[in-house]
Amino acid sequence: MSEDGSGKKTKPAKVPTLSRKPTMSDVARLAGVGTMTVSRVLSGTAVVSPETAQRVRTAIEQLRYRPNEIARAFRGQRSKTIGLILPYLYDPFFGNCAHAVTRVAKENGYTVIIATSNEDPETEYGEVDRMLQREVDGLVAIPARQHDSILGRNLLGRTPLVVFDRLVADRTVDAVTVENLAGAQKMVDHLIGHGHRRIAFMGLSRDIFTINERFLGYRQAMQDAGLVEDAFFGCDSEEGTVAALKQKMASGNAPTAVFTSNTLATRYVLSAILHLGIRIPDELAFAGFDDFDMAEFTAPPLTVVRQPAQQMGEAATKLLIERIAQGEIPGTGSRVVLPVELVLRSSCGCTNR
Amino acid sequence: MSEDGSGKKTKPAKVPTLSRKPTMSDVARLAGVGTMTVSRVLSGTAVVSPETAQRVRTAIEQLRYRPNEIARAFRGQRSKTIGLILPYLYDPFFGNCAHAVTRVAKENGYTVIIATSNEDPETEYGEVDRMLQREVDGLVAIPARQHDSILGRNLLGRTPLVVFDRLVADRTVDAVTVENLAGAQKMVDHLIGHGHRRIAFMGLSRDIFTINERFLGYRQAMQDAGLVEDAFFGCDSEEGTVAALKQKMASGNAPTAVFTSNTLATRYVLSAILHLGIRIPDELAFAGFDDFDMAEFTAPPLTVVRQPAQQMGEAATKLLIERIAQGEIPGTGSRVVLPVELVLRSSCGCTNR
DNA sequence: GTTAGGAATGATAACATTACCAAATCGTGC
DNA sequence: GCACGATTTGGTAATGTTATCATTCCTAAC
Numbered sequence: 001m002s003e004d005g006s007g008k009k010t011k012p013a014k015v016p017t018l019s020r021k022p023t024m025s026d027v028a029r030l031a032g033v034g035t036m037t038v039s040r041v042l043s044g045t046a047v048v049s050p051e052t053a054q055r056v057r058t059a060i061e062q063l064r065y066r067p068n069e070i071a072r073a074f075r076g077q078r079s080k081t082i083g084l085i086l087p088y089l090y091d092p093f094f095g096n097c098a099h100a101v102t103r104v105a106k107e108n109g110y111t112v113i114i115a116t117s118n119e120d121p122e123t124e125y126g127e128v129d130r131m132l133q134r135e136v137d138g139l140v141a142i143p144a145r146q147h148d149s150i151l152g153r154n155l156l157g158r159t160p161l162v163v164f165d166r167l168v169a170d171r172t173v174d175a176v177t178v179e180n181l182a183g184a185q186k187m188v189d190h191l192i193g194h195g196h197r198r199i200a201f202m203g204l205s206r207d208i209f210t211i212n213e214r215f216l217g218y219r220q221a222m223q224d225a226g227l228v229e230d231a232f233f234g235c236d237s238e239e240g241t242v243a244a245l246k247q248k249m250a251s252g253n254a255p256t257a258v259f260t261s262n263t264l265a266t267r268y269v270l271s272a273i274l275h276l277g278i279r280i281p282d283e284l285a286f287a288g289f290d291d292f293d294m295a296e297f298t299a300p301p302l303t304v305v306r307q308p309a310q311q312m313g314e315a316a317t318k319l320l321i322e323r324i325a326q327g328e329i330p331g332t333g334s335r336v337v338l339p340v341e342l343v344l345r346s347s348c349g350c351t352n353r
Numbered sequence: 354m355s356e357d358g359s360g361k362k363t364k365p366a367k368v369p370t371l372s373r374k375p376t377m378s379d380v381a382r383l384a385g386v387g388t389m390t391v392s393r394v395l396s397g398t399a400v401v402s403p404e405t406a407q408r409v410r411t412a413i414e415q416l417r418y419r420p421n422e423i424a425r426a427f428r429g430q431r432s433k434t435i436g437l438i439l440p441y442l443y444d445p446f447f448g449n450c451a452h453a454v455t456r457v458a459k460e461n462g463y464t465v466i467i468a469t470s471n472e473d474p475e476t477e478y479g480e481v482d483r484m485l486q487r488e489v490d491g492l493v494a495i496p497a498r499q500h501d502s503i504l505g506r507n508l509l510g511r512t513p514l515v516v517f518d519r520l521v522a523d524r525t526v527d528a529v530t531v532e533n534l535a536g537a538q539k540m541v542d543h544l545i546g547h548g549h550r551r552i553a554f555m556g557l558s559r560d561i562f563t564i565n566e567r568f569l570g571y572r573q574a575m576q577d578a579g580l581v582e583d584a585f586f587g588c589d590s591e592e593g594t595v596a597a598l599k600q601k602m603a604s605g606n607a608p609t610a611v612f613t614s615n616t617l618a619t620r621y622v623l624s625a626i627l628h629l630g631i632r633i634p635d636e637l638a639f640a641g642f643d644d645f646d647m648a649e650f651t652a653p654p655l656t657v658v659r660q661p662a663q664q665m666g667e668a669a670t671k672l673l674i675e676r677i678a679q680g681e682i683p684g685t686g687s688r689v690v691l692p693v694e695l696v697l698r699s700s701c702g703c704t705n706r
Numbered sequence: 707g708t709t710a711g712g713a714a715t716g717a718t719a720a721c722a723t724t725a726c727c728a729a730a731t732c733g734t735g736c
Numbered sequence: 737g738c739a740c741g742a743t744t745t746g747g748t749a750a751t752g753t754t755a756t757c758a759t760t761c762c763t764a765a766c
Contacts, residue, residue: 021510066482066485066486067486068486068488069483069486069487069488070423070426070427070432070487070488071427073423074423074424074426074427079423081466084467088452089442089448089449089451089452089455090445090448090449090452090663091445091448092443092444092445092448094448095442095443095444095445095447095448095451096442096443098442098448098451098467099441099442099443099469102442102467102468102469103469106468111466111468111483111487112466112467112468113434113464113465113466113467114437114451114455114465114466114467115455115459115464115465116452116455116456127459129419130422130464131464132419133419133420133421133422134422134423134464135421135422135423157374263646267646267647267650270647270650271649271650274649274650292646292647293445293616293620293645294620294623294645294647294648294651295647296624296627297620297623297624297627297651297652298647298650298651298652299650299651299652299653300652310443
C-alpha cells in the first residue's frame with residue numbers, strides 16, 4: 001500500500017518553514033495531492049479515500065495550516081459572520097443581551113461583529129452600512145429609538161435582520177420582545193393593590209419603544225382603576241430628575257408611589273429620592289422596570305419587573321440563524337414575546353422580606 | 354468640455370438595475386472608465402482628473418455602490434478588523450471595557466469582532482484561533498485567568514496583541530492595567546486608619562491576575578501594620594461565601610472589617626451579610642474593589658476603589674492601533690498603568706455622607 | 707516637426723478558496 | 737479481454753479588489 005515517502009513521484013517530504021502563513025496549496029504540495037482534495041478533506045463535502053485523507057491531515061498538522069476565512073467568505077459569498085448592533089455596551093441589560101448573542105452565534109459556528117449606536121439613528125445607519133460592506137450573513141439589532149426607516153428591510157437587500165427588545169415600524173421584520181405593556185400594567189396594578197391612588201410614572205423618552213410600551217401599560221392600569229396619570233419623561237439626567245421629583249412632591253397632590261421605566265431612570269430617581277430625603281416606601285413606594293444585580297441590596301431592596309435579557313438575545317440569534325439557513329426572508333415577520341416576572345421586594349411596601 | 358452624456362463613445366447612460374450587489378466594474382462601466390480609476394477615486398492614492406473623478410462619483414451614487422470589504426481584506430491582507438476577547442459581557446465592568454474598545458476602533462476605521470472566553474483558557478484559545486483565521490489586524494484581550502501560554506505572542510505570529518486589565522506571564526506583550534496592588538493597599542490602609550485590626554480579604558481565585566494583585570496589596574498593608582492576614586478565595590458562589598463569612602464571624606477573632614476583591618465578590622459578601630443579619634459598618638466595616646452604578650444606593654452606600662474601565666479599554670485599543678500602524682511588534686512590551694481612586698462612602702465607617 | 711517627459715488611464719495578475727467539469731483509476735460482469 | 741459504471745482526484749475558472757506595469761495623450765522644448 002502507499003507508504004508515506006516510499007519515494008516515487010512524491011515531492012521532497014521535508015516540512016518547509018514558511019515565513020508566510022501556509023495555504024491550501026502548501027498543504028497540497030506536502031501531501032502530494034491537488035488543492036481540491038485538501039478542500040474536500042476540510043469540508044467533508046465529498047468522499048476522499050482514507051489513506052489520502054490521512055496524508056492530508058498529517059500535512060495540515062505539520063504545517064499548522066488553518067483555512068483562511070476571508071478567502072472562504074470571499075469565494076463563497078457567505079461569511080459565517082453576524083452583525084450585532086445595540087445602543088450601549090456599558091449597560092448591564094444590553095451586556096446580557098450581547099453575551100447571549102455571542103454565545104449562540106459561537107455555538108452555531110458564527111462570528112460576531114459588534115457595534116454600538118449610542119441611540120443615534122445616524123450612527124446606527126453607518127454601522128449597518130459597514131456591516132453590509134463586510135458581508136455579514138445577517139443582523140441582530142436593538143434599534144436606536146423608533147427610527148424605523150433605518151432598520152427597514154428595504155435597506156438591507158437580501159440580508160436577514162432580526163430586531164429584539166424594541167420593534168421597528170416595519171412589521172415584516174422578525175422581532176423578539178418581552179411583555180413590556182403587560183408587565184408594567186401588572187406592576188402598577190400591584191401598587192394600586194397596596195392602596196396607592198396617586199402613582200407617578202418616571203421614565204426616559206417615549207421615543208424608545210420599550211419605554212413607551214411600559215408607559216402605555218401604566219396608563220392602562222391607571223385608566224382601568226379610574227385614576228389620573230402623572231407621567232414625566234425626562235429622566236436622562238440627575239438634575240432633571242431631581243427637579244421633577246421635587247416638584248411633584250411639593251405639589252398639592254404628591255404621588256404616594258412611583259414607577260420607573262428602566263434601570264437608568266431607576267438610578268436617577270433613587271438619586272433624587274436620596275437628595276430629597278424621601279423615605280421609601282413610607283413616604284413614597286417604589287417599583288421599577290428591569291431587575292439588576294444589586295437590586296436586592298439597595299435601601300430598601302427594590303421591587304421590579306424582571307425581564308429575561310439573555311433569553312431575548314438567544315431567541316433573536318436563533319431566529320436569525322434559522323433565517324440565514326433557509327436563505328429567504330419571509331413576507332411576514334415572526335413575533336416572539338417573552339414573559340416577564342414581578343419581583344416583589346420591599347420598596348413597594350410588600351413585607352415579603 | 355466633456356459634457357455628461359454628450360454621446361460619442363460613452364456606453365448607454367441608463368442606470369442598470371442589478372439584482373446582485375454592484376461591483377467596481379459596474380461603476381467603471383457606467384462611468385466609462387477602467388476599474389483602476391474607480392479604485393483610485395475611492396482610495397485617493399493617485400491623481401485622477403477632476404472631470405473623471407466626478408463622473409465616477411456620480412456613477413457610484415447612482416448605483417449605490419459600496420466597496421466590498423471582504424474582497425479588500427482578501428486582496429490587501431489587512432482587514433481593518435480587530436478582535437476583542439474578554440471573559441464575559443454581562444459584567445458591567447467588562448461591558449464598559451468593551452464599549453470603549455468599540456468606540457476607539459470605530460473612530461479609527463476599524464471593525465470589532467467580539468468573543469467571550471468565560472474565563473476558560475481552552476475557549477480563549479479557540480477564539481484566538483478563529484480570529485486569526487479571520488485575519489484580524491490585531492487583538493485586544495482580557496486574558497482568561499493567568500493562563501499565559503494562550504496569549505503568548507508566539508502563537509499569534511505577526512498579529513499584534515495588547516492585553517488589558519490583566520497581565521500575562523510573557524512580559525514582551527503590551528499591556529494596560531490599573532494600580533491594583535497600590536489601590537488595594539491604600540484602601541486597607543484606610544480601614545486600618547479607622548482603627549481596624551482584624552481585616553478579612555474575601556475574593557475570587559488568585560488565578561486571576563487582578564484578584565491576586567489586590568490580595569498582595571492587602572497583604573502588604575497588613576504586614577506593614579504588623580497585622581495578621583485572614584483571606585478567603587472562594588467567593589464564586591453565594592453558598593460558599595455565606596458559609597465562609599459565617600465561620601469567620603463565629604470564630605474567636607472575628608474580623609471587624611472586610612475587603613472584597615471585585616464586584617462579584619462584593620455581591621456575594623453583601624448577600625452573606627444580609628443572610629447573617631450583620632450590621633454595616635458597626636459590626637463589620639466594608640470596602641470593595643471596583644465601583645458600580647448602584648454602589649451609592651446600597652444599604653449603606655459602599656466604599657470602593659474605583660477603576661477607570663473605559664479609559665483602560667481606550668488606552669489598550671489606541672496602543673494596538675499604533676502597533677498595527679507601525680507594522681512590527683517590538684521586542685519589549687509597553688506597560689501602561691492607570692491610577693485608581695478611593696471612593697469613600699459610609700460602609701467603611703466614614704461619615705462623609 | 708520631432709521628441710522627451712509627465713500626467714492620466716487602462717490591462718493584467720494575484721490574493722486563497724471552492725464549484726464544476728473532466729480525467730484517471732479500479733473492479734466487475736459478460 | 738473489454739466495456740461500463742462507480743469512485744476518487746485534479747485542472748480551471750471565478751469571486752472583487754488593488755499593485756504593478758504598460759500605454760496613451762498632451763505639452764513644451766529644441
